[in-house]
Amino acid sequence: MQQPGLTMQTLNQQNPATISMDVQATALPQEITHNLNPHFQVRPYQREAFLRFITYLNQHPTRPRPTQLLFHMATGSGKTLVMAGCLLHLYRLGYRHFIFFVNSSSIIEKTRDNFLNPLSSKYLFAPALFMDGAQVALKEVQHFEAANGRDLHIVFTTIQGLHSRLNTPRENSLTYEDFEDRKIVLLSDEAHHINAETKKGKLSKEEAEAVTSWESTVTKLFHANPDNILLEFTATADFTNPEVKAKYEDKLLFDYPLRQFRKDGYSKEVKVLQAELPPFERAVQAIILSQYRRKVFEGKGKHVKPVLLFKSRSIAESQAFFAAFVQGMKTLDATFLNHLKHLHTDTVLHRSFAYFAAKGITLENLVAELQEDFAEEKCLVVDSRNDSDEKQLLLNSLEEEKNQYRAVFAVDKLNEGWDVLNLFDIVRLYDTRDTEKNTGKIGRTTMSEAQLIGRGARYYPFQLHENQPKYQRKYDDDLENELRICEELYYHASYNPRYISELNKALVEIGIKAANPVPRKAVANTPRQVSPEKEKSQFRGLELPATLRNRRYQFTLASGYTSESAILGEVAPELPPQESHTIKLLSLGHPVLRKAMDRLPFYHFDRLKTLFPQLPSVSEFITSPLFLGEVQVSVNGNREQPERLPPPEKLQIAYQVLCEISVELSRVAPAAAPPIAAK
Template sequence: MQNQQFLYQKLNTLSEMGALKKDIPLYINSNLNPNFEIRDYQKEAFARFSYYLNDFPNKKIPIHLLFNMATGSGKTFIMASLILELYEKGYRNFLFFVNSTNIIEKTKDNFVNNNSSKYLFNQKISFDNKQINIKEVDNFTTSHTDDINIKFTTIQGLHMDLTFPKENGLTYEDFKDNKIVILSDEAHHINSTTKKSKLNKTEELQKSSWEQTVMNILKSHKDNLLLEFTATVDLQNENIAEKYLDKIIYKYDLKQFRLDGYSKEVDILKADMEQDDRILQAIILSQYRLKVAEKNRIYCKPVILFKAQKTIAESQTNLENFNQLIKNLKVEDLEKIQNTTNEKVLLKVFNFFEENNLSLQDITNELKQDFAEENCISANDDKQAEKNQILLNTLEEKNNRIRAIFAVQKLNEGWDVLNLFDIVRLYDSRSNVIDKKTGKVKVGPQTMSEAQLIGRGARYFPFTTDKAIGESKYKRKFDKKDDEELKILETFYYHTSFDNLYITEIKQALKDTGMMDEEEKKDFTIKLKDSFKKSNFYKNGYIYTNKRKEKDNQEVSSLEEVGMKIERFEFTLHTGKSGAVQVFESSENPSGEKIEKEPKSFQIKDIDIRIIKKAIQQNDFYKFDNLKKYIGKLKSIEDFITNYRYLSSKRIDLYSSKDVLENLSNDDLLKAVSSLLKSMENEIKQQETKYEGTTMFDAKSIQEMFKEKTIKVSSYEDYTKNQDWFVFDKITATSEEKYLVELFEKKIQELNDKYEDIYLIRNERHFAIYSFEDGDRFEPDFVLFMKEKQTKKPLTYQIFIEPKGSQFKDAEGLFGNSKEAWKEKFLSGIDEKAEIIDSNFGNYKLIGLPLYNKDLESDFEEAFDDRFGK
């Protein structure tokens, strides 16, 4: 095992080399819920599956794969995309099973209830212009041949159905003649016996039942697939590692999920106070979060989970005590917290209330109303399990009133909630597990379970705001803006007592699960040098930035401007010939006849316009009103057909036998034109962008844009230069950033001969610019200012510079085919495209330089010298 690579490691290498196709096919993209953004790591997961299914050498048949992906990463969304891909490949029957009935009900909602806010598919699902449906079925013997048929069950229920068949239930007969896709969520449960080298009788029975049942189904047809999904795979266990060596297709853990910005950040709020005061502190913080959201026109109803340790009775007592606390709440209770706290976030809360004219009496009244008994729920109540389950699975919706949840263990798995921001630990005990080797306290099972619950609660709450235009609604936006009030919507708090030993233990558990960095984040303050603040440039200078706007297609006058690249299209016409083949005949052409196909080329303008019009009428995409959304200058359908800028210039290379090509019918040409139009439709939709960056850049005061700020960093090394051109007293810098500054230092003397007011400014989220093509947000690491000397109208150059590490390069060691290529393209176009809105502030010229990398330093330096001289 030591020298063997896991499947995901092999695919990591292929992905880094650019060998995996990351574009999601239109038949998937158009059939998923358009309200959900497909994230980069989800595209990666799909690309790996598609590559394995179609191109991976020596793949095991039947296919058995595992997606080891973090809680909250959208595993069911990936399942939905794989269902669509496999439908395209001819699969119609899908068996979904999991360990918990609770997860079954939630998944049904996601897959088949198109009225649910979490429904994963588009309202209309179609393949080749034919609408299909998603149906829940009891078995596959009478499944619908054109639809997606899904059987939902638990692993226990699946085993019982197959062991003890019942009328209309699932039986082994369902699998004999039907190829099946098996989807297993929380799949670690079926490995509970695999991880053990020795099993007791009960475990032997379980292994032979649950695991064997699944494997029997998988092996019942060579084309079956078993796709497992879980956040938990114990690869330290040799049995598990051996089983999944060639099956883990993607490993995307919680740590990477958090580092990529897709989760809330986690903070521990320890308090040396009575339990009631700890509860009160949590609801005050929750109400502050609500008020910040309201102020910024964001709908967010934050929820708190109050966690009991062991028993339902204990949780029920917590709920009753809470209800009494809220009923008797007085403004003096809030004043007590205000007057005694020294916690930074609580001080910020009370300052916010005061600055926004929210009296403590107002807040008290709101708390009594918002956290009233009818707005609290017990997740332990089996008597109202169905009703409560609906409330627990729809917590983000506006008609859901719940603000507080009381629970013991029932929400530890399968719970999908985005607006949980606080967990309050209503007990003070800890597990105190001693490591036999070291004799030190280590993370116990209770604490690890708590850390896993925190990981579930740390799912990101998606929102958009004018303060972060162009950034994804699904990712953190304010990591480096600790003074931004909206950061509270990106932070999860775990409230516990002031027990240093427990704090150490829970922090270690959070590090082990990936929810905290190994090194804790520290404050890092950057300050402007006094010499810079006294300069004329600081007092009177400007920086020019552009904005993001919705794309206006009113001026689009060609298919090329829409992103359409198809000029020639190949289409094959079948000849209709057939022949009998003798089984034992040995020949390269056993039928005795070879069909030679040759091309015949047509330009659209040479085809009868009536045929083209008929093909257009058969495709709703080409209705005039719809085409105008993409091509604002389009005059009519006639214009679209006859204008060389649209359809007229396209060519079709038609392949078939000579006799067919010599006797082409109108129906043959109609098929070819229809196929061309469908390909054009797919490309236009895939190239469509909804936003663009303005070419107009407007001025903002240097004094207003660049200020001192404190940022949170995991680890840092102070980096500074004593020269005045380095405007901050110190910065944190990667090796590439340091190399860039060192290069600039070598050039400063010769630059001083031609320029003045030379300043290199680090951009710590002080400003952003937006790509011209699709409005993607970009925050260059540096901006360099230089003003010409000895000219009547001196020109100030504003130069955007972005260093990039070698890990971002493409397979050829460049950036041209990497995911950073768009930045280099954007920077290279700034010189030509950027226009200054207001030149009253002086003459400015905006320039973007190629991405800087130490290995490519000569290319960067050449571009710099070509522009500014040696």
């Protein structure tokens, strides 16, 4: 189960004579089979992970002590269930004290719910735990001083919180004394985060600041007792780093990469839909596809609510698009859908429209459905400025029937630790690349996008009859089966073959794709941004801030070109070169700008007056060089497009630029309200 290019061997590969077992013939012990939630079927690779763990502990008397082991398992493969089973077996071996730690507080809350809440759909354990006929309680504790010798006690904490609690002792909290005469088990999720010290030559600023707390604190606890055990779980161990590879060469117990996970059929098939269209039109394509999928499920008696993720590059852009999406959905009509319908002749969108027509669903009916299912109150905005415990609970319960949210708007908040099975569409709302110019190395953004695709590729389990596998793809070889759409994740992107090439390379690195050479391309420099605090302190209400007046805004005209392919397939040929023309916003015409402003409550004169008390009129705001008069836009399109702008495209340009300005202005102007309140 090695991924391409990975030279790491698991412990049983290194020592086949010492750690030998017959996986097929060996039964799992009852402490695991009787105490895990019977709703979760233990998959073959999870069974192998359990047996490797049990065999290593029982048949390897000369193993290093304290013992550290790594489970390298694909995103979505059920690492937490394996963690729960290992915990149960360790209880059998006499361990009563466990510490679960991770880098993110949101993952803490999710895991706490999975471990402790019997009402959760993702609860990991049986309704009652029994060992040798006696009932055992699983208890969350803040320290181990009052722990009894019968129950299983677990502390949930972040890595940073663990360091703080131990090095700044408080009453009723963990102290180093808790570990002097106790053997403990440390459970590390997303374990790549504790390797800051190991990656000495590749520290980011954040890692450098945390280096004395994360790995050093864990190491100190780990070595406090020779019987301690550290179990690490991650999908993204960086074995290409020499220090990390050296650290884990004698610790990698089980390796089940994303490549094998997908090959075994436990993931969705990932496809990409590229379209040379503005973001809102691509968004409507995605929600049409989502509604098609919902109808197909319902046609088979399955009530499944497919969810979409709209991913932006920044919080400001996410808020601007959310505002545009809400407004656009209110004015959506059959003419707009008919326009999209005729752009597609051989893609999944064509099949979607054909399905609706066959079922008697008119374009007017479809508009009404989409406006209801994707209304503002069914959209969830999640970022560092719009987050709460309530939103985290909503995010982690998107599969439940009572949760009505269909769309999530985010930046990077969901790149890690988000477990959702009914995510079927990811819409990338920006069109940038970040490959390093000289080395061709994939940038952090593209790599995080590949990892997000890996998270979204978790399979939504269903079966039409008992003879079908519930947790694996069923229709790979049945090309005409309409249920294939229910086993696919679509990644919606602007038409950019070079970016898709780079994304493919990132997917190779994380293990979802076999290696193929990918051309190395350059990336444009990103302009340095002024801090929001500085901009806010400089705002005087006399004019539009210079950073907004002098910025050259970007708008790409839609050619209508659309391309569908498997993400693992060949890269589509490039479009003819585009041309760019820079125009003044004012050249679009005074009536066009007034119409765009009328669609955005932010630009109603009474609100503008609160921002700019000396502003005499809306016309002055449009024409004055102190406001919109000198604002420039680079309009990109095929050879003749930028010079021939029909009225609808002029309105789109004005609307998009005004949205961007409104979001930025609401961020830096103390008196400004957001363009549309984020839900």
